[in-house]
Amino acid sequence: MGHFNMKVLIVHAHPEPQSFTASMKRLAMETLQVQGHEVMLSDLYAMHWNPVASAADFGVRQNPDYLVYALEQRESVAAGQIAPDIAAELDKLLSCDLVIFSFPLYWCSMPAIMKGWLDRVLVSGKIYGGLRFYDRGGMRGKRALLAYTCGGRDFMFGEHGIHGEMDIMLRHVLRGTLGYAGFEVLPSFVAFHVPYVAPGEREAILERYGDYLTKLEELEPLSFPTLDDFDAEMRPLASHPLVAEQD
């Protein structure tokens, strides 16, 4: 990145278009475009995105009497029969080099409208399936990052912080979703204490975010398991570092 022109998908969710999170989204678009990258935006509130995974997502059903959502995803995508709103997002996702998730932290996770983007768009078959996950996941070769705002202060997170480490609180997304899907996951950009800080501090956060966005190449990606350390049933092999360390 930085050396070539990327296609970037920003998935953004905030119910207030004037919010600080929305300012971060606009800054990301401008900063990346100035660098010569192509930016696609999925502004989920503006799109009235439907976050509810249901039988209505499939034009034709493999089994019309009993819904196994992942199975119908796999077959529907293969047959070109997935709901048009999902197909459009999937096209953006499959064509991009980097995905930025832009949101305010709601209950230590994404707002439901964005969780429903993951539920519906990260389809079985294309994104993962069988033994295709982590370093063999369908999103191999793409990068992803979270850029989020929260009300808490930085010292509330971390080893001695009252809430523990933020990356552990967000493990379900960073590792369980993005890492699992095969993305190279860059360290998150976190804007702390946002509802309470003075305008000057907001400017400083935006400046820090702009700087972060121009230096993505310098970031060390998060580390996840490799399937090389597990057998075909996903039982740890002797080479697994946690197992080896006990010998």
Added chain:
Amino acid sequence: MGHFNMKVLIVHAHPEPQSFTASMKRLAMETLQVQGHEVMLSDLYAMHWNPVASAADFGVRQNPDYLVYALEQRESVAAGQIAPDIAAELDKLLSCDLVIFSFPLYWCSMPAIMKGWLDRVLVSGKIYGGLRFYDRGGMRGKRALLAYTCGGRDFMFGEHGIHGEMDIMLRHVLRGTLGYAGFEVLPSFVAFHVPYVAPGEREAILERYGDYLTKLEELEPLSFPTLDDFDAEMRPLASHPLVAEQD
């Protein structure tokens, strides 16, 4: 529990009414009713629950020009102006002794329709606010538990499992949401490998779940921080075990 009649709220989300997860929900209702408890059900797909937090949730706005969702929640609930679907769920929640969240694991978390129940129903002011969280949270005195199904096998989770410990993957709900809100959180009931197991194995899981539900009293709740170990700014005091252990 067990010694007195509880009011139990089951919040259930699965897009297939014939699913195994739905069987678990029915079993929970029957088992608890037979024990003399009163059971309320919020079947989110059946209710067509709206999971999207937005300005439409408030009858009157404190600030009609700029939406701060938590602020409007606080004021709307106090003024009796919150959306009727939220008010109805809040009534159930505030009147119950135990909440059971019944769902299939989607991307190491709840389906979006249930995440949106948390986003919209766990309102600022009633559930948390100011210094009312963890052992001072608004849900103090109530219990909560997760009962979920997943496709993975039990050995994929845990210290040496490929996905690490399940309770860490779900920390955002167990600690970041339920623990934060003040619930006493009981160990989760997890049904592994559900889409792949034979009918006999499904019966065995249901039997194990019925047994779990009749022995809730015997379960050791999860452990979360106490605000006694932090100052008014939520910086750790010398009494904080992680700090003390370094001395």
